[in-house]
Amino acid sequence: xxxxxxxxxxxxxxxxxxxxxxxxxxxxxxxxxxxxxxxxxxxxxxxxxxxxxxxxxxxxxxxxxxxxxxxxxxxxxxxxxxxxxxxxxxxxxxxxxxxxxx
Numbered sequence: 651x652x653x654x655x656x657x658x659x660x661x662x663x664x665x666x667x668x669x670x671x672x673x674x675x676x677x678x679x680x681x682x683x684x685x686x687x688x689x690x691x692x693x694x695x696x697x698x699x700x701x702x703x704x705x706x707x708x709x710x711x712x713x714x715x716x717x718x719x720x721x722x723x724x725x726x727x728x729x730x731x732x733x734x735x736x737x738x739x740x741x742x743x744x745x746x747x748x749x750x751x752x
Contacts, residue, residue: 663747666745670745714739715739
């Protein structure tokens, strides 16, 4: 369990380090709404951009019907529909933080 005296973003960074989690999984572990997790993610990405010892990793969403992968998507949230087959069966993106060498 993570210490409660740390901020939500600090706890999210600790949870994401060396692992991959969806916003739903993060929300469940942190005990906050999924929407709140999604609001914190861009701030975490921005703060890690200045940290050369760590980097934010996005495992993109994919369509479960046709296999289309949302590689070039700029938003960090789950897409609502596949542009290829129009299916709504989309896997949630997963986020992580990797430690860089150097």
